[in-house]
Amino acid sequence: MTDSSVNSAEFKGASGPGRRIEIEPLTRVEGHGKVSIHLNGAGEVDEARLHIVEFRGFERFIQGRLLWEVPVIVQRLCGICPVSHHLAAAKAMDQIVGVDQLTPSAEKMRRLMHYGQVMQSHVLHFFHLSAPDLLFGFGAPSEQRNIFAVIQEYPELARRAVLLRKFGQDIIEVTAGKKIHGTGAIPGGINRHLTLQERDRLLAQVDELTQWCRESVRIARDYSEQHLELIHRFGAFDSNYLSLVRDDGMLDLYHGVLTAKDFMGHPLFAEPDLARFNYHLHEEVKDWSYMKFPFIASIGPTDGWYRVGPLARLNNCQGLTTPEADAALTVFRQVLGRHCGDSLAYHWARMIEVLHCMEVIGRLLQDSDLLAGERLAKGERREEGVGMIEAPRGTLIHHYRVDEQDQVTFCNLIVSTTHNNTAMNRAITQVAKQHLSGKPSLDEGLLNHVEVAVRAYDPCLSCATHALGQMPLQIELVDAQGKCLQTLGRSAQEVTGG
C-alpha cells in the first residue's frame, strides 16, 4: 500500500457550489477504507465520512458447518486477530455443548492465549503504526512518518517491539498448537496443556519483557503529558462506552458482564446474561457505508452510539487486577480525567493494557493448572450460544444456532471495529473542521491529521485476503447528483519479484 491518494472534485451540492476531498486508502489501518470530506462553498468542512467496504458473507459460509470445526474456521475471517475469533467462537460453542464453567486448566490456557494476543496486537499498533505520527508529528513529511524512520532514530525501541510481538506469537503457538489455524480452544475446553519446557521458555523472558512494557507505558505517558492541549481537542468528545467488566467491576479481557456507561460513568446497563446482548444493542444502516452503526437500544440511534476498545475498557472498569498496570491507570486518570473522551488517549490506554497483559501472563505462567488438569467439561446440549470477548479493538460478539445434527443454522458476528463506527466518523469530522476548514491548499500532511484520528481506534477493516498484483484501490469522484466524474486506480504491476 502506498501513500494515500488525494483527490478533489468540484461539485454543486444542494446548498450551492462545494468541493469534496477523498482520501483513499487509509494508511496504517487494517484493510481498505476511504474518507470523503465535504466542503461547502465557503471552503468550510460540512462533514467527513469514513466509508468501509465491510467483509460480508462469512456468516453464510459458516452455516452448515459442524460445531466442532467452527472455532478453527472462523480464524480465517481475519489475519489480524484470528485468536479473538477462535476464542469468541469457542465460548459460543461452550454454550451450545452446555458448559457454563470451564475447568481451571481450560480457562487459564485460554486466558494465556488471549492476553498474549492482545499484548502483541497493541504493541504492533503503537510502535509500528502509530509511532511515526507520535514521534515525528502528524504533519511531518510522509517519508519521515514511517516505521523505518523510527527504526533509524530509535533502533533499540524497534527491536524490543519486535521481540514483544514475537513473545505474544510464541504464546499463541504453544496455547493454540499452531501460529495460525490454531486448535487449542474446543467446545467445552481445550485440547492441550503447556509442556514444562514451553512454560519455562516463556517464563524466562517475562521479567525483561515486563520492564520493556513499563517503559512503553512511560513513552505513552510522556507523549500525553507533553501534548495535553492537542489530546484534549483532537478528536475529543463525550460518548457512551461499552465493554465487558468483571462482576466486581475490575477489567477482564476474557469474560464479564456486558456493561455500558455514559460519558460521566453513570451505568446504562449491566447485562450478565451475554445471550441477551441484542436486547440492549441494535444496529442502524446508512446508505453511504457498508458498515452498520450500532447503538444502545434504550437511548436510540441518535444519542445511543458508543465507543469500545482500550479507552472504553479503562473508563468502564473500577481498576485493574495487576498492581503496576493499576498504578498506571491511576496516573492516567489523574492526567486525563476519570472519564476520558479523547481519541488520542487510546494510545496510552493501549500501553497500560500491554503492561496489564504482561503482568497477567507472568502470573498465569506460574500456575500449575497450565501443565496438568482436566481439559474438558460437559453439560446439557443447547441450541443457541453467544460468545463474547474483549478483543484488542473492543467487544467481539459471536452468536450461533446449531441443530441436532451439530450443524450451524445461524451465525451473526459483530466485530469490534463496527462498534466504533459512529465514533470514528465523529472524530474525523471534528478533526477535519479544525485542521482543514478554510485552508487555501490541502497537502498530504494536513490530510494525515484525519487519518491519525481514525488510526487512534486501530480499526481492522481487513478481510484477510490479498494476492500479488491485485488492484486494491479505486477512487471515484462523484458529483452531487451521483454522477461519477472520474475513476482512478493504482496501476497494477507485473510481478518481477522486486
Place this chain on the structure above:
Amino acid sequence: MADGREALLVMGIGNPARGDDAVGPGFVDALERQACPDLLPQACYQLVVEDAMTLASVGTVVFVDACSRLSSPFVWAPVVASTDPRIDSHALAPADLLALTSLLYGRVPQAWLLAIRASETDEISEGLSAPARRALAQALAFFRAWAGMAGSK
C-alpha cells in the same frame, strides 16, 4: 539443522478461506508432507514484522503467494530489499520485510518470489480452482527441482 543460516525458509502466504488465495498455504502443505531437513515450510496469512527475526536466521527465503495477474502458471524471480520501504498495515510486502530485516538485524537472506497464478481470490470459499491446482502442481515441480528435491512427491 546444523546452522540456521543454511536453512531454506518457504513462506506460503494466503487465506485458505479465500479460494485461490490458498495456493501459498497449499504449497506449504505439500512440502510438509515430505521430510527435508534443511527446509522450513511455514504458512501464514500475511508477512508481519516479527518475521524479520526469522528471516535474519536463515540463508534463503522463498515467498510463495497467489497472483491474479499472471499470464504464465507461475513466476520465479529474485526479491531485493526495498529502497523505499513502507509499512502501512499489519501486513508487509516481501521487499519491505527484507528492508526491515536488514535495518533491524544487519543482514538479509537470499530471497525469491514464487508467484502462482490464481483467479478466484475475492469470494469466500474453500478449495482451489482447477487452473490454480494445475499452476500449483507446476510450481511445486519447479521448486523441487530447484531445491534439489527431484523425485520427491
